[in-house]
Amino acid sequence: MRMLIAVLMLSLLSPLVMAADLDRMSPNVRDKASMQRGAQIFTNNCMGCHSAEYQRYKMVADDLGIPVDLYEENLIFTGARIGELMKIAMPKDDAEQWFGVAPPDLTLVARVRGSDWLYSFFRGFYADNTRPLGVNNTVYSNVGMPHVLADMGGLCAEAPRVGSGEAVICDDWAIEGSMDQQEFDRAMYDLSNFLVYLGEPALLDRKRIGAYVLIFLGVFFIFAFMLNREYWKDIH
Ligand code: HEC
Known part of the structure; x- marks a missing residue:
């Protein structure tokens, strides 16, 4: 029994321990300018290898407030049309041969890994000559992905202090x-x-609708309360 409790305690604690070497970021899906910049980085640097094939370009353009013609001109390189899913041309089998693992689809990666993990992972690359691609990552050790953003962020010569908050x-x-x-x-x-x-x-819509629902419940409560008082008035 004591063993069981110890295991339970440990398993409750382990996410905390794991999270210790991640830097925090609080996502803000109302910040369209931020997401537009993110979409640009993503299309320019990631969609050579990663698809987001559960999403359509058109939906991203609409949600992020990017005019369709601008989006088509600047953020679609595969010749796909705006209504299509965000697929890529790289065949999975080839990719597997090149990298050892096929680059996974990234539509849902934030829900699997969490935003702190992603934010830390992108900043965790460093030079490591023992690895086939010459890089390693503090968050995902022995990662099979090259550091594609080295021209923007540089490549650290040693493991960067991700999670230190510095x-x-x-x-x-x-x-x-x-x-x-x-x-x-x-x-x-x-x-x-x-x-x-x-x-x-749907996060954006959900938050907006949520506010309306709460307002409705508030108003509804007033009427329910008054009706309740009316019903019980003569009984006491
Ligand atoms: C040259 C191909 C290539 C490019 C370009 C590339 N990746 Fe990757 N990526 C990979 C491969 C291969 C993996 C699998 C690595 C592994 O599991 O060891 C991977 C893994 C990942 C993972 C981890 C997924 C998981 O949950 O295991 C994330 C997140 C990711 N990539 C994001 C990005 C982002 C964002 C960009 C653009 C800035 C990008 N990648 C550009 C090849 C690439």
Whole structure:
């Protein structure tokens, strides 16, 4: 019995322990400008390998307030039309041969991994010559994905201090990026924010409708209360 309790306690604690080496980010799916920047990073740098095939371009354009023609011109490279699903051209079998694992579809990744994990993962790459791609990651050790954002954020020469909450998490760079740490963090916030939206596009609607429902319940309560008083008036 005592053993059981210990195991239970440990399993309750383990998410906390695991979360200790992640940096926090609070997603804000009302911040359309942030999600637009995230969508841009995603299309330009990720859709060569990753699909988001449970989502349509048109829905993203509408939800993020991007005019359809602008979206088609700047954010679709596969020749797909705006109404189509966000698929990619890379065949899964080839990808598996190149990377050892096929790059997974990312439509729902924020719901599987959580936004803190994503935000930390994107900032956790560092140079490691023992790995086939020359990089490793503090959050996902021995990751099979190259550090595709090195030109933006640089590549740290040693494991960056992800999860420390410090503003500067790398002191020694193997490759310098075009952005400083703060700028790159903000860009990775936008990217994570976009992925949160992608995994749950109804979040915006749900929050808006939720407010109406609460207002309705409030008004309804007043009438229910008055009616209740009316019914019981003569009984006491
Ligand atoms: C050159 C191909 C390639 C590109 C470009 C690429 N990735 Fe990946 N990605 C991979 C591969 C391969 C994996 C699987 C790695 C593994 O499981 O070891 C992966 C894994 C991931 C994962 C982990 C998924 C999970 O839950 O295990 C995330 C998140 C991710 N990629 C996000 C991105 C984002 C965001 C971008 C754009 C900034 C991007 N990737 C660009 C190849 C790529």
